[in-house]
Amino acid sequence: xxxxxxxxxxxxxxxxxxxxxxxxxxxxxxxxxxxxxxxxxxxxxxxxxxxxxxxxxxxxxxxxxxxxxxxxxxxxxxxxxxxxxxxxxxxxxxxxxxxxxxxxxxxxxxxxxxxxxxxxxxxxxxxxxxxxxxxxxxxxxxxxxxxxxxxxxxxxxxxxxxxxxxxxxxxxxxxxxxxxxxxxxxxxxxxxxxxxxxxxxxxxxxxxxxxxxxxxxxxxxxxxxxxxxxxxxxxxxxxxxxxxxxxxxxxxxxxxxxxxxxxxxxxxxxxxxxxxxxxxxxxxxxxxxxxxxxxxxxxxxxxxxxxxxxxxxxxxxxxxxxxxxxxxxxxxxxxxxxxxxxxxxxxxxxxxxx
Amino acid sequence: xxxxxxxxxxxxxxxxxxxxxxxxxxxxxxxxxxxxxxxxxxxxxxxxxxxxxxxxxxxxxxxxxxxxxxxxxxxxxxxxxxxxxxxxxxxxxxxxxxxxxxxxxxxxxxxxxxxxxxxxxxxxxxxxxxxxxxxxxxxxxxxxxxxxxxxxxxxxxxxxxxxxxxxxxxxxxxxxxxxxxxxxxxxxxxxxxxxxxxxxxxxxxxxxxxxxxxxxxxxxxxxxxxxxxxxxxxxxxxxxxxxxxxxxxxxxxxxxxxxxxxxxxxxxxxxxxxxxxxxxxxxxxxxxxxxxxxxxxxxxxxxxxxxxxxxxxxxxxxxxxxxxxxxxxxxxxx
Numbered sequence: 001x002x003x004x005x006x007x008x009x010x011x012x013x014x015x016x017x018x019x020x021x022x023x024x025x026x027x028x029x030x031x032x033x034x035x036x037x038x039x040x041x042x043x044x045x046x047x048x049x050x051x052x053x054x055x056x057x058x059x060x061x062x063x064x065x066x067x068x069x070x071x072x073x074x075x076x077x078x079x080x081x082x083x084x085x086x087x088x089x090x091x092x093x094x095x096x097x098x099x100x101x102x103x104x105x106x107x108x109x110x111x112x113x114x115x116x117x118x119x120x121x122x123x124x125x126x127x128x129x130x131x132x133x134x135x136x137x138x139x140x141x142x143x144x145x146x147x148x149x150x151x152x153x154x155x156x157x158x159x160x161x162x163x164x165x166x167x168x169x170x171x172x173x174x175x176x177x178x179x180x181x182x183x184x185x186x187x188x189x190x191x192x193x194x195x196x197x198x199x200x201x202x203x204x205x206x207x208x209x210x211x212x213x214x215x216x217x218x219x220x221x222x223x224x225x226x227x228x229x230x231x232x233x234x235x236x237x238x239x240x241x242x243x244x245x246x247x248x249x250x251x252x253x254x255x256x257x258x259x260x261x262x263x264x265x266x267x268x269x270x271x272x273x274x275x276x277x278x279x280x281x282x283x284x285x286x287x288x289x290x291x292x293x294x295x296x297x298x299x300x301x302x303x304x305x306x307x308x309x310x311x312x313x314x315x316x317x318x319x320x321x322x323x324x325x326x327x328x329x330x331x332x333x334x335x336x337x338x339x340x341x342x343x344x345x346x347x348x349x350x351x352x353x354x
Numbered sequence: 355x356x357x358x359x360x361x362x363x364x365x366x367x368x369x370x371x372x373x374x375x376x377x378x379x380x381x382x383x384x385x386x387x388x389x390x391x392x393x394x395x396x397x398x399x400x401x402x403x404x405x406x407x408x409x410x411x412x413x414x415x416x417x418x419x420x421x422x423x424x425x426x427x428x429x430x431x432x433x434x435x436x437x438x439x440x441x442x443x444x445x446x447x448x449x450x451x452x453x454x455x456x457x458x459x460x461x462x463x464x465x466x467x468x469x470x471x472x473x474x475x476x477x478x479x480x481x482x483x484x485x486x487x488x489x490x491x492x493x494x495x496x497x498x499x500x501x502x503x504x505x506x507x508x509x510x511x512x513x514x515x516x517x518x519x520x521x522x523x524x525x526x527x528x529x530x531x532x533x534x535x536x537x538x539x540x541x542x543x544x545x546x547x548x549x550x551x552x553x554x555x556x557x558x559x560x561x562x563x564x565x566x567x568x569x570x571x572x573x574x575x576x577x578x579x580x581x582x583x584x585x586x587x588x589x590x591x592x593x594x595x596x597x598x599x600x601x602x603x604x605x606x607x608x609x610x611x612x613x614x615x616x617x618x619x620x621x622x623x624x625x626x627x628x629x630x631x632x633x634x635x636x637x638x639x640x641x642x643x644x645x646x647x648x649x650x651x652x653x654x655x656x657x658x659x660x661x662x663x664x665x666x667x668x669x670x671x672x673x674x675x676x677x678x679x680x681x682x683x684x685x686x687x688x
Contacts (some may be wrong), residue, residue: 056548075486171411172637200410201575203637205619222455227549230621271553273582275620279601280560285553288517 007059011128018221019045019068019190024091026060026067033294034078037063039245042320043082045189050215050222052232052253055242056268058290063190064242069108070098086188103134107182111260112193113174117166122218123177124162130184141282151179153210167256172203176210183214187219190214196231229269233257238328240263244291244301251329263309264302300333307342308335358394359668362598362676368401370537370569372417376431378421382642389642391417393593394431395635396668399537399586404563406584408600408616411636413590416571419541422571424448425455428451433605453483456530460542462522466514466529473499473509473520476529487662498528501565502558524558531566539564539571541602543578556583577620581605586674589613592641593648595668599675607682609677612650648680657679 006137026038038060045051055061062115066072081091085101104351110116118126127149128142128180137145150158153176168172175195182190192211196204212235215222224236232239232253240250249262260266270284288305291297297304297350303313312334323336360374379388400404409415420426422433424440433440438451459465466475472608473495480491483626496506502524504517514522523543527566530538540559544552554580563570574580579602580587588598591611597610636653639645645652651661658681666678677684 056550170637200637201408201577201619202615204621208621228621230623233623233625234627257623257625268550269623271550272554272623273556273578273619274465274578274623275578275581275605277582279581279584282560283553283557283582286550287554287558289520289551290548 002074014048014219016047017044018086019043019223020084020085021045021064021068021080022082024064024067024083025079026072028061029076029078030294033090034298036245036293038067039293039296041242041245041247043247043250045221045223047188047221048219049225049238050212050236050283052236052239053223053225053242054227054229054239056227056290058293059242061091061225061242061247061291062193062266065108065193065223068223069102069191070104071108103130103185103187105187106189106191107185107187108194109175109178109182109190109192112198113171114166114198115333116178119166121165122162122302123164123166125168126179127177127184130181134185145184146180149184150177152214153177154179154184154206155180163254170198172207175199175203175207179207179210179214183218186218187199187220189223191223193225194227195224197226197228204231208324211235229272238239238282241268244296246301246332247330248302249331251318251331255326255329257325259329261331261338262333263306263335263337266337267305267307275287308337308340309343310335356395357502358665359678360396360593361469361668361670362463362565362595363396363398364400366400369398370401370436371397371399371571372432372434373397373422374432374642376418376421376433377429378417378426379429387642389640390429390593390644392428393639393641393644394595395590395595397588397598399569399571401536401569402567403585404572404583406580406587407507407571407573407590408575408587409590410575410616412592412641414593414641415575415590416541418590419457419539419571419573422539423455425457435554440622451477451649452535454535455534455537455539456533457539457541458523458526458530458543460520460546462526462546463514463517465504465526466522468514470513471510472504472512472514472517472525473506475514476509476525476532479529479533485533495532498531500643502528518551519548520555523547523555527555527558527562531562531568537569537571542575543572543574545574545576552579559583575606577616592638592644594649594651595678597662597675597677599611599669599677600601600673603672603675607675607684608674609671609675609682610650610679611654611656611681611683614683615653648678656683 021041021043024038028035028037049188055059077115079091092228122148127146130147131137131142147158155161155176196207226232236253238252239245239256243264249265267286271286273283286305291301299314299317303309317331317333320330320332374396376392377390378392379390382389395418407415407458421428428441435455445449453603477491477495483508499509500504504524544555572583587601589596591612594614608617647663648661648666660680666680668676668678671677671682671684
């Protein structure tokens with residue numbers, strides 16, 4: 001099937017920083033105290049790149065992506081630092097600034113296609129809405145664009161799909177509709193938060209291929225938020241690994257996998273079962289569980305679970321620094337992989353198992 | 355298959371569970387239609403073996419687990435467990451047989467009673483079946499809790515919500531073992547857990563299987579997890595079995611195009627891995643109106659007219675590998 005040319009890709013600078021985060025902190029006020037969900041993230045995302053944001057639940061990856069989008073509630077959230085999008089400061093930016101960016105400049109695809117679509121609105125109307133609001137298209141123009149978008153995300157018989165409601169579509173089809181909505185106004189940056197986690201493995205492969213293709217054709221910046229290292233390996237240019245609200249390692253994707261420096265990243269890779277290992281291969285599980293973000297431990301937040309940790313790790317917090325042999329490879333660790341011998345961890349406190 | 359047949363069933367003395375021609379039908383609203391969520395499944399599991407049952411959502415793998423436990427009653431077919439036909443049992447006899455087969459579920463937090471301490475939750479089966487004195491019951495529960503890595507003292511004063519997901523799954527596992535079962539049916543036991551915790555629970559299941567001489571049926575959608583824990587694997591698609599065989603063989607040389615598609619779809623955590631083009635498009639169709647012939651034929655790159663008209667049956671394609679396909683990915687058999 002010949003695919004229509006994407007919208008609005010001309011006249012965009014091809015290089016340079018797009019999203020600049022400086023010491024971003026997003027804390028939530030709860031009954032237990034302040035939850036430091038994102039706790040000092042400094043990160044620059046270059047135009048046209050695909051960046052993976054990887055971490056387990058509670059690492060702060062979703063809160064960070066929503067902080068960039070400005071999607072968190074105003075009340076009960078304490079934020080600081082700087083989030084600049086094309087030079088515009090977004091921390092505490094008025095709603096009107098965010099509205100002018102949503103859709104045309106940045107858009108988001110959410111994890112759960114079942115609950116992220118309006119169940120009472122036909123699919124066609126949901127895709128046409130941003131076109132009419134952000135691009136000021138007429139009803140007829142929006143309808144034509146919608147059919148083009150549905151064709152582009154490979155939804156068969158798009159003209160009929162327009163009239164359907166989300167419940168009439170499968171999970172994979174709904175996620176394609178979500179992507180069509182996000183792409184509708186030709187955004188400069190697309191943030192995808194676990195876009196394939198709710199989908200089956202065969203459908204996941206199709207959706208990831210679609211996102212990569214769209215990014216290349218539109219020269220779009222893609223931030224792919226996921227817990228799955230397998231997902232970022234083939235679909236990103238660089239990866240930032242998050243743990244306990246911080247970025248603990250950041251590198252070009254190939255370098256991250258080839259020369260892992262942060263013990264947490266190494267442990268995460270080793271704990272995943274792969275189809276290359278024979279059955280009953282003992283998994284290198286990470287003992288314990290992620291830190292409490294109300295009272296994070298002093299020192300490195302991974303120290304309690306780390307096989308390389310020494311005294312200093314429990315007392316002093318390492319900052320994210322560039323590797324001496326690769327200026328693009330950053331890690332936050334006193335004793336990166338390969339510099340000290342692993343030590344046996346203290347026998348796990350039974351109460352500390354995950 | 356997506357086809358039928360029993361060629362893959364084994365004739366051995368140590369078969370713990372033997373399922374033949376299992377079917378369950380549900381009515382579809384008030385349409386008068388029915389859907390066969392499980393449509394003629396046959397399986398067997400030997401003592402001490404781990405059988406992995408793998409497939410995408412909606413293929414009927416969890417329903418199969420519930421049918422084996424008789425939590426759902428099959429429309430047709432037979433389930434023999436330790437030589438006893440379960441489908442005809444009811445009441446006291448069924449409850450008694452079920453003490454030797456236990457189940458753990460996907461969502462560890464919601465499968466524990468939120469109002470009781472987790473120690474009580476683990477103890478309850480012993481109380482119900484009046485196994486031992488109160489002191490013996492206590493000792494057994496504390497030992498099991500310690501074995502799964504939960505502090506018995508904390509378990510005695512805490513409820514499920516005070517534990518993490520991984521800890522709740524450990525507690526569920528302790529509960530399932532307290533009556534000394536033969537067979538443990540694990541329905542997606544690690545898919546709700548974080549990757550770093552997933553490995554802990556998989557290792558724990560392997561340890562407990564060895565220590566307690568368990569037989570496992572491990573139901574999951576994650577092919578890498580299934581490969582890690584299984585001795586033998588059965589692949590399901592739309593209510594039917596596609597392929598059954600020795601775990602290492604099936605992953606090394608899948609004979610069914612659907613197994614191949616599943617394996618090719620796994621994202622490999624290696625940026626240097628060669629790109630595998632996705633061979634099939636589309637998604638599993640609705641089981642309400644399943645495709646004729648082989649249920650996989652509309653998505654299958656190897657499908658011919660035969661596949662659209664005739665349902666394939668299980669046949670051997672090697673040492674302990676069976677496939678229900680007219681055109682298996684095996685030289686000389688197509």
